[in-house]
Amino acid sequence: MSSELFYKPVTELSSLLESKKISSVELTAAVVARTKAVDTKVKAFNSFNETDALSQARASDERRAAGQARGPLDGIPVGIKDVISVAGQPLTASSKMLANFVSPYDATVTKKLKNAGAICWGRLNLDEFAMGSSTENSAFHTTCNPYDLERVPGGSSGGSAAAVAAGEAIVTLGSDTGGSIRQPAALCNVVGFKPTYGLVSRYGLIAFASSLDQIGPFSRSVEDAAITLSAIAGHDPLDSTSFKTDLPDYRAELTKRKGPWRLGIPKEYFGQGLDPEVAAAVEKAINYYEKLGCEVKNVSLPHTEYGVGVYYIIATAECSSNLARYDGIRYGHRSKDAKDIVDLYFKSRAEGFGPEVKRRIILGTYVLSSGYYDAYYLRAQKVRTLIRQDFLNAYKEVDAILTPTSPTPAFKRGAKADPLAMYLCDIYTIGVNLAGLPGISVPCGFSQTGLPIGLQIIGQPFQEAELLAIAQTYEKGHDWASKKPNL
Amino acid sequence: MKYEAVIGLEVHVQVKTRSKMFTRVAAGYGHDENTLTDPVVLALPGVLPVMNKAALDAIIKAGLMLGCEIAPVCKWDRKNYFYPDSPKNYQISQYDQPICLGGNVEIEFPGSARNVMGEHKSIPLTRIHLEEDVGKLNHGALESLVDYNRAGTPLMEIVSEPAMHTADEAFAYLTSLRNSMIYGGISDCDMEKGQLRCDANISIRPVGETKLGTKVELKNLNSISFVRDGIAHEIARQIAVTESGGTIVQETRDYDGQTGASQSLRSKEMAHDYRYFPDPDLMPVKVDDAWKARILAECPEMPFEKQRRFFDQYQIPYTITSVLVPDRELSDYFEEAAKLSGKPQAAGNWIVNDLLREVGLAKVSLAESKIKPAHIAALVKLIDSGTVLNNAAKEIFIEMFSTGDLPDVIAERRGLKATPTDAGELEQWCRDSIAANAKALAEFKGGKESAINAFKGPVMKASKGRANPKLVDETLRKLLASL
Numbered sequence: 001m002s003s004e005l006f007y008k009p010v011t012e013l014s015s016l017l018e019s020k021k022i023s024s025v026e027l028t029a030a031v032v033a034r035t036k037a038v039d040t041k042v043k044a045f046n047s048f049n050e051t052d053a054l055s056q057a058r059a060s061d062e063r064r065a066a067g068q069a070r071g072p073l074d075g076i077p078v079g080i081k082d083v084i085s086v087a088g089q090p091l092t093a094s095s096k097m098l099a100n101f102v103s104p105y106d107a108t109v110t111k112k113l114k115n116a117g118a119i120c121w122g123r124l125n126l127d128e129f130a131m132g133s134s135t136e137n138s139a140f141h142t143t144c145n146p147y148d149l150e151r152v153p154g155g156s157s158g159g160s161a162a163a164v165a166a167g168e169a170i171v172t173l174g175s176d177t178g179g180s181i182r183q184p185a186a187l188c189n190v191v192g193f194k195p196t197y198g199l200v201s202r203y204g205l206i207a208f209a210s211s212l213d214q215i216g217p218f219s220r221s222v223e224d225a226a227i228t229l230s231a232i233a234g235h236d237p238l239d240s241t242s243f244k245t246d247l248p249d250y251r252a253e254l255t256k257r258k259g260p261w262r263l264g265i266p267k268e269y270f271g272q273g274l275d276p277e278v279a280a281a282v283e284k285a286i287n288y289y290e291k292l293g294c295e296v297k298n299v300s301l302p303h304t305e306y307g308v309g310v311y312y313i314i315a316t317a318e319c320s321s322n323l324a325r326y327d328g329i330r331y332g333h334r335s336k337d338a339k340d341i342v343d344l345y346f347k348s349r350a351e352g353f354g355p356e357v358k359r360r361i362i363l364g365t366y367v368l369s370s371g372y373y374d375a376y377y378l379r380a381q382k383v384r385t386l387i388r389q390d391f392l393n394a395y396k397e398v399d400a401i402l403t404p405t406s407p408t409p410a411f412k413r414g415a416k417a418d419p420l421a422m423y424l425c426d427i428y429t430i431g432v433n434l435a436g437l438p439g440i441s442v443p444c445g446f447s448q449t450g451l452p453i454g455l456q457i458i459g460q461p462f463q464e465a466e467l468l469a470i471a472q473t474y475e476k477g478h479d480w481a482s483k484k485p486n487l
Numbered sequence: 488m489k490y491e492a493v494i495g496l497e498v499h500v501q502v503k504t505r506s507k508m509f510t511r512v513a514a515g516y517g518h519d520e521n522t523l524t525d526p527v528v529l530a531l532p533g534v535l536p537v538m539n540k541a542a543l544d545a546i547i548k549a550g551l552m553l554g555c556e557i558a559p560v561c562k563w564d565r566k567n568y569f570y571p572d573s574p575k576n577y578q579i580s581q582y583d584q585p586i587c588l589g590g591n592v593e594i595e596f597p598g599s600a601r602n603v604m605g606e607h608k609s610i611p612l613t614r615i616h617l618e619e620d621v622g623k624l625n626h627g628a629l630e631s632l633v634d635y636n637r638a639g640t641p642l643m644e645i646v647s648e649p650a651m652h653t654a655d656e657a658f659a660y661l662t663s664l665r666n667s668m669i670y671g672g673i674s675d676c677d678m679e680k681g682q683l684r685c686d687a688n689i690s691i692r693p694v695g696e697t698k699l700g701t702k703v704e705l706k707n708l709n710s711i712s713f714v715r716d717g718i719a720h721e722i723a724r725q726i727a728v729t730e731s732g733g734t735i736v737q738e739t740r741d742y743d744g745q746t747g748a749s750q751s752l753r754s755k756e757m758a759h760d761y762r763y764f765p766d767p768d769l770m771p772v773k774v775d776d777a778w779k780a781r782i783l784a785e786c787p788e789m790p791f792e793k794q795r796r797f798f799d800q801y802q803i804p805y806t807i808t809s810v811l812v813p814d815r816e817l818s819d820y821f822e823e824a825a826k827l828s829g830k831p832q833a834a835g836n837w838i839v840n841d842l843l844r845e846v847g848l849a850k851v852s853l854a855e856s857k858i859k860p861a862h863i864a865a866l867v868k869l870i871d872s873g874t875v876l877n878n879a880a881k882e883i884f885i886e887m888f889s890t891g892d893l894p895d896v897i898a899e900r901r902g903l904k905a906t907p908t909d910a911g912e913l914e915q916w917c918r919d920s921i922a923a924n925a926k927a928l929a930e931f932k933g934g935k936e937s938a939i940n941a942f943k944g945p946v947m948k949a950s951k952g953r954a955n956p957k958l959v960d961e962t963l964r965k966l967l968a969s970l
Contacts, residue, residue, distance in 0.1 A: 085533045098532065105526050107533060204533040210767035239535050240769050318767055321565050324576035325530040329633065341631075345569055368567070368762035377764060 006034040006167035007484060010224040013170060014072040017064065024064070024075030027170075028057035028119055031077045035122070035168040038487045043143050044153075044163040046082045047090050048122030053077065056119040063117065072227050072251075074117025079169030081160045082123040083130055084215065085204035086110045089120070093206050094138035095128045097326045097333045097352030107204020108239065109173060109215050109232045116231040121169055124159030128354045129323065130180055130208040132156050133425035134416065137356045142413055145187060146485035147452055151410040154184030154425075157218070161188040164218045166487060171228050172218045177208050178311055179405075179429025181216045182441035186405035186454020189443045189480060191471070192218050193225045196462045197436035198243035200229075201236030207322040209315035210241075212433040220481055222442065222472040226250035229464060248465050257469035263289055264299035264398035269428050275408040281445035281453040282404045288477055289402070299394040299401065303386045304431060308423055310387065311430045312360075313367050313380035319357075320364025326352060359419065388435040391458070400470050401458040403428050405441040409451035428456060438464050440471045443480035452480070489694040490729070492722040493702075494657050494687055495613075495649035498664060500674045501620060501682040502545045502641035508619040509536030509579060509769075514640045516680045523636040530574035535768050538563075542641035543586070545673045546617045547774065547782045549643060550587030552671050552789060555615060557779055561586050561772040567762040571633050572621040580644075582763040585616035586774070592647070592667070593791045594659040604805045607791065610660050611648040618642050637681070643673075649688065649699065654719040661685060661714055662813075666790050670815045678710050685714050690735070691725045700725075701735040705742050705749065713744035720747060793818055801831035810839045816853050817843075820860055827864030830871060837863050837884070845888045857891030858884075866894040873955045879903040905953055913946075913954060917962045920945040921970070931967060939963055 005013070005027050016022045032050050039045055060075035069075075080086060083093050084107045091103040106114070113120060127137035135143040135158030143158040145151040146166040153162040157174030161184035164172050174181040176194035185192020194216045205215055217228035230250045236242045265286060270279060290296050328334035328348030335347030353361070367376035394401060407427060416422040432439040437458055444455035455474065459467030475481075507514050510527035527534045543561055550557050564582035590612040596605035622638035624631050645664065651657050665676045665683060676683040685708045690700035705721050708714040720742070725735050737755040742748075788796070794812040797803055811818045821838050825831035842863070846856055866883065869875045875883060875898050883897045890897070898904045920942040921928055927941035939960070946959050 083533075091532055093532065101532065103532070105531070203535050206532045207535075207768075238537060240537050241535075241767070317764060321567050321577050321762070321764070324567060324569065325532075325574065327569065327571075327576055329571050330529055330574065331531070341571060365762065368764055370760045370762070373762075373764070 004167075005030040006170070007220075008170070009220040010072055010076055010170055010227050011221065013076060014074075017075050018069070020064070024057040024060040024119065025054060027075065028053050028077050028121070031121065031167070031169060034166075038146075038166050039168060041144060041149055041487060042146050042162050042166045042168065043141050044079075044124055044159040044166065044168055046092055046094060046123045046125050046140055046159070049089070053119055053121050060117050060119065070115065070117035071231075073113065073171075073231050076118055076170050077121040078113055078118040078228075079121050079124050079160060079163045079172035080110065081126055081157050081172070081174045083126055083175055083206040084109060084173055085206075086120050086123075090123055091206070092123065092140075093129045094126045094135075094140055095352065095354065095357070096139045097349075099139070099333065101331055105204065108201035108236045110204060112232050112234075113173075118231070122163075124157070124163055124172060124174075126159055126180075127156035128357050129206065129319070130156040130175055130177055130213075131319070131356050131360055133179070133183055133422055134411075134413070135159065136413060137354055139354050145410045146487060147189065147450060148410060151412050151451070152187070154187035154406065154410065156180040156184075157192075158184045160218045161185050161190055161192065164188070164190045164220060165485060167484075170220075171224055173215055173228075173232070174218055175205055175208075175213055175215050176429075176433065177212045177214075177315060178433050179426040181218065182429050182432075182439055182454070182456055183406045183425060185218055185441040186443075186456070187410040187452060189446075189452035189483065189485075190218050190220060191222055191225050191443070191475075191481075192216070192441045192454075193229065193468075194432065194439045195229060195233065195464055196243075196438045197433075198241055199233050199245070199438075199462065199464065201234075201239040201242045203236055203238040207318075209318040210322060211318060212311075212315055214433070222440070222468055222475050223251060223254060225440070226254055226468050229468075233464075243462070245462055250465055250468055253465035254469050254472055257466055259470070259473060260293040260295065261289070261399040261470055262295045262297060262397065263470075264297055264394050264401040266299050266301045266304065266394070266401060266403060268301050268304035269403040273407050273424065273427070274404060277447045278404050278406070278408060278453050282402070282455055285444045285455045285474060286402055288474060292473065292477075297398055299398055301387075301390040301394060301431065303383060303390050306383050307387060307430045307434060308427060310380045310383045311426070311434060312363065312423065313376050314384065314434075316360045316364030317368050317377050318364070320361045320368065323353075323357065323361055328352070356419065384434050387431055391431070391435045391437060395460050399460070400467060403456045403458065405429065405454035405456040409447045409453055432458055437461060438467050440467060442471050442475055444474070444478070445480060446483065488730075490691045490726050491694045491696075492652050492718075492725075493649045493690050493692065493699055494651040494653075494718060496647045496651070496657060496660060497686045497688070498645045498647075498661065499684040500549075500643045500645060500668055500676060502542050502617075502643055503672070503674050504539055504541045504545065504641055506539055506541075507639035508539050508542055508617075508641040509639060512639075515636070516682075518636055520632075520634040521636060524638075528574065528635055528639045536579060536766075538769060538772065539641060542617060543772065543774075544782060545641070546586055546615060546643050547779065548671050548786055549645075549668065549673050550590060550615055551779065551783050552667055552786050553587075553590040553592060553612060553615070555587035555590030555612065557774055558584055558586050558588065559774060560584065561617075561774055563766040563769040563771075564763045565766045566618075568759050570621070571631070572624050572638065574622065574635060574638055578618055578621065579766055579769070580618035581616035585614040587615035589613075590615070592660055592664050593789070594656065594663045595791070596659055597655060602804075602806045604809070608656075610650050613646040613648050615643055615645045618644060649690075649702075654715045654722065657687065657718050658711065658715040661711055663790070665711070666813050670787050670790060681709070684709060687714070687718050687721070689718060689721045689725070691722060691729065701737050703735060703737070704739040706739060706752065707741050707743075710744060713742065716744065716747060717742035717749070721749060724749070787815060790815075801825055801835070803832050803835045807832075807835040807839050810843070811835065820853060823860035824863040827860055828867040830867045833867045833870070834863050837866065841881070841884050845885070849888070856888070858888050862887055862891075862893060869894050869898065873957060874898070874904055876905050876952060876955070878952050879905070905955055913950070913958065913962055914966070916946045916949040916954070917942065917959070917966055919949070921963070921966060928967075928970070932970075939967070
C-alpha cells in the first residue's frame with residue numbers, strides 16, 4: 001500500500017482495514033515509522049511506546065480476522081494529549097510535577113476508545129497543565145508547527161494538532177478550556193472540535209478549569225471528527241457534570257442535514273487585532289455559505305469584550321484549587337531538601353510548577369480570597385451568564401455563528417513573551433467555553449507565507465450533529481486539508 | 488463576680504454508609520492502612536467526585552429527626568487548605584447553603600438522684616451540613632505517615648447555637664444527640680473509632696450580661712467524658728484569667744484529656760482563609776417533597792418521645808424507662824415482651840435487672856441473647872399464675888439464658904414448679920410462726936399492718952420455699968383475724 005497511509009483519514013483507512021487491503025499492524029507501523037522520522041523536528045510527543053502500540057494493533061487484526069471488528073476506529077492509531085489518563089502510561093501534563101507519574105487507571109474517553117478498538121498511541125505535548133496557547137509552556141520542549149518549524153503549533157493541545165498535521169497519528173484527542181483544541185487546529189491546518197460542555201466525560205482528564213474543560217478530537221476531516229465524537233461522547237456515571245442525552249450517530253447525521261442554514265456574523269469578532277489575511281480568508285468562507293443559499297446575518301454578542309477578563313478569573317480560581325493536590329505527598333515531584341511540611345509544600349510546588357502555572361495559581365488564589373470573592377469570582381460568574389445569554393439570544397435568529405478561530409496565523413516561538421499578549425490568542429475561542437457551547441475549527445486557507453488559517457463555527461448546545469453538517473458543507477467545497485507540510 | 492458560661496458545640500458525626508462520600512470504594516474502620524482507597528480517594532490526577540446518595544438520605548433523615556428545615560437544593564463547595572491528611576488539599580463541604588437549617592436537640596439534665604428524672608430542655612441548632620472526612624496522620628520519630636482509609640468518609644457537621652451554659656448541659660446535649668443518631672441508624676457514634684467528634688466554642692460573661700464574651704474554640708474533645716471535663720476546665724481557666732485581670736483572646740485550644748490541660752493551637756490572626764467556592768465538579772441536587780416524605784417515613788420515634796409514651800402506655804417508672812429508652816433495640820425488645828406478657832412492669836424489671844446483667848456478663852449483644860421477648864413473657868406468666876416462685880424464677884432465668892429453652896420446660900426438667908402445699912400443712916406452719924413471735928402479733932393487733940411480713944419468713948423457710956406467697960398471706964390473715 002501507499003507509504004502515505006499515515007496521511008489518510010479514518011474514513012478511508014477503515015475501508016482499507018475492513019476490506020483487508022491493509023492490517024492495523026501495517027498502518028500502525030507506518031505511523032510509528034513516520035513519527036520516528038519527523039518527530040525529532042515536530043516534537044509533538046512527550047513519549048510513545050511502539051511495542052505497546054503494535055501489540056494493540058495485532059489484537060485489532062485478530063479481532064477483525066475473527067469477524068469481531070468494532071467499527072470505524074478499530075485498528076486506527078489515536079494520539080492522546082498527555083493530560084488524559086491511559087492506564088499504565090505516563091501522565092505528565094507536560095509538567096516537572098508529574099514527570100515520573102504513571103497513571104494506574106483509564107480515563108473514560110480512553111476506555112471508550114479502547115472499546116471502539118482504537119490504538120492508544122503516545123502521549124502528546126501541551127502547555128503545562130493545558131495553560132497556554134503555544135506549547136511553549138511545556139516543561140519538556142516546545143512543539144513545532146509542521147508548516148513552519150520556527151513557529152508554534154498553538155496550544156495548549158499543540159502536540160495533538162501537530163501530530164495529525166504531520167502524519168504522526170490519524171486522529172488525536174485534545175482538551176479545550178479556552179480554545180486549546182480549536183486554536184492549534186487552526187494553526188496546523190486540521191479540524192479541531194470542542195463539544196458542548198457535558199457531552200464528553202471529563203473523568204481522567206487532568207483538571208485545569210473544571211467548569212470549562214472539555215475533551216474533543218483533532219482530525220483530517222469533519223467526518224473523522226464525527227466518527228471520533230460518537231466513540232467518546234455520552235453520559236458517564238463517574239462525571240457528575242456529564243449530561244444525560246440521546247446520542248445520534250454523528251457520522252450518519254452528516255448526510256441527513258443539508259441546510260440551508262441561517263448563519264450569524266458577530267461584529268465583535270472582526271475588530272481590532274484581527275490579521276487582515278485571516279479576515280479575508282474568513283470572509284471568503286462566509287461568502288461561500290452565502291453562495292450555497294445560506295442566510296448570513298449580522299448578530300451581536302455585546303459582552304464579548306469581557307470574555308478574556310471573566311475567563312482569567314474563573315479559570316484561574318478553579319485551577320488554584322484543582323492544582324492544590326500536587327503537593328509532593330502522595331505522588332509527583334517532592335523536593336529533596338524540605339525541612340518541614342510547609343517547606344515541603346513550598347519547595348515541591350516551587351520546583352515542580354513552571355512560571356505560567358504559578359502565575360495562574362496565584363491569580364486564582366487571590367480572586368477567591370476572603371473579601372475579594374464577591375468582587376471577582378461572583379461577578380465574573382454573573383458576566384459569564386450574560387455571555388451565555390448573548391449567544392442564546394443570537395440563536396433565536398441564527399443556527400450557527402461564524403468567526404475566525406485565531407486572530408493571527410501561527411506566530412514565532414518567543415514572539416509573545418508578555419503573558420497578556422498570549423492571553424489574547426484565545427479572544428475568539430474563550431466565549432464558547434464560557435457559554436458551554438460546541439465549537440469547531442476547520443481549515444479555511446493559508447496566508448501568503450503558507451501558514452494555515454482556521455474558520456470557527458459555533459453551534460447550539462448539544463446540536464453537534466447540525467454543527468458538524470455545517471462544517472462539512474464548507475469542507476466539501478474546499479481542499480485545504482490536502483496541502484501537507486514539507487517535513 | 489459571678490460568671491455564666493456560653494457554650495456552642497460543633498459535632499462531627501460519620502455517616503454509616505457502605506461506600507465513601509464521593510466514590511464507590513468501601514468506607515470502614517480497622518482495615519490495613521491505605522486499603523480503603525481508590526484513585527478518587529487518593530486524588531490522583533484527573534479523577535472526579537460523584538455524590539453518594541445514601542449519605543444525603545442519611546443527613547436528611549438526621550435533619551427531619553431533629554426538626555430542621557431541609558433546603559430544596561443540596562449544593563457543594565470547596566474548602567481550600569493544605570494539610571497532608573486532605574488528599575485534594577480541599578475538602579468538599581457545604582458553605583453558605585447547608586442542607587439542614589435550624590432544628591433542636593431535646594436534652595435531659597441529671598436528676599437529683601439516679602431514680603429521679605431531670606429537667607428537660609431544648610437546645611436550638613444552627614445548621615447541619617455534609618462533607619467528607621480526612622485521613623489520619625501517624626507521627627513517628629523521623630517521619631509522619633498518612634493513612635487515607637478514613638479520607639472521604641461521609642461526615643455530618645452538626646452546629647448548635649451558643650445556648651448551653653454548663654459542662655453538664657453540653658454532656659447531656661452530646662448524649663442525646665448521640666442517642667438520636669444511633670436511633671436513626673445514621674451512625675454508630677463510637678467516639679473511640681472517631682465516628683463522633685466534638686469541638687466546643689466557649690466564652691464567659693458576668694451573670695446578667697447579654698452580650699457574648701470572646702470565644703475560645705476547644706478541639707480534640709474525643710471522648711464523651713473529655714467533653715465534660717474539657718469544657719469545665721476551659722470555663723474555670725477563663726474565669727481565672729478574667730479574675731486575675733487578664734483578657735481572653737480569641738484562639739483555638741487543644742485539650743489533652745490525659746493531662747486535663749489545654750494549650751493554644753492558633754490565634755485568630757492565624758485563622759485560615761478557606762477560599763470557599765462552589766465545586767464545579769458537582770451539580771446541585773434537588774431535594775423535593777417526595778424525597779423528604781420517603782425519608783420521613785423511615786424516621787424513628789425520638790428517644791424522649793418514646794420515654795413519654797412508655798410512661799403513659801405502660802405505666803412504668805423512670806428507673807426502667809431511663810435504661811430502656813436510650814437503646815432503641817432494647818426498647819423494641821421491651822415493648823414486645825410487655826405486649827406478650829401483659830405485665831409491662833414485671834417484663835421491664837426482668838429486662839433491666841436480669842437480662843442486662845446476663846448479657847453484660849456473657850459479653851454478648853441483645854440480638855445474640857438466647858432469651859427472646861417470648862421467653863420473658865412466658866416467665867412473667869408462670870410467676871403470675873403461681874406456677875413458679877420468685878427464687879425458682881431466678882434460677883430458671885439463668886438457665887434460659889444459657890440454653891434458650893422456654894421457662895416451663897426448664898421448670899419441669901429441674902423440678903422448679905411450686906408444688907401445691909397441703910392446706911393443713913400450710914396452716915400449721917402459719918400457726919407455728921405466729922406463736923413464735925408474740926411481739927409481731929402484738930404490733931399487728933395494735934394496727935401495724937406491715938407486721939404481718941414478720942410471720943412470712945419462717946413459713947417460707949418451713950416450706951423450703953415452695954409455699955405460694957399469695958396463699959401464705961391469705962392463710963396468715965385468716966388466722967390472725969380469728970385470734
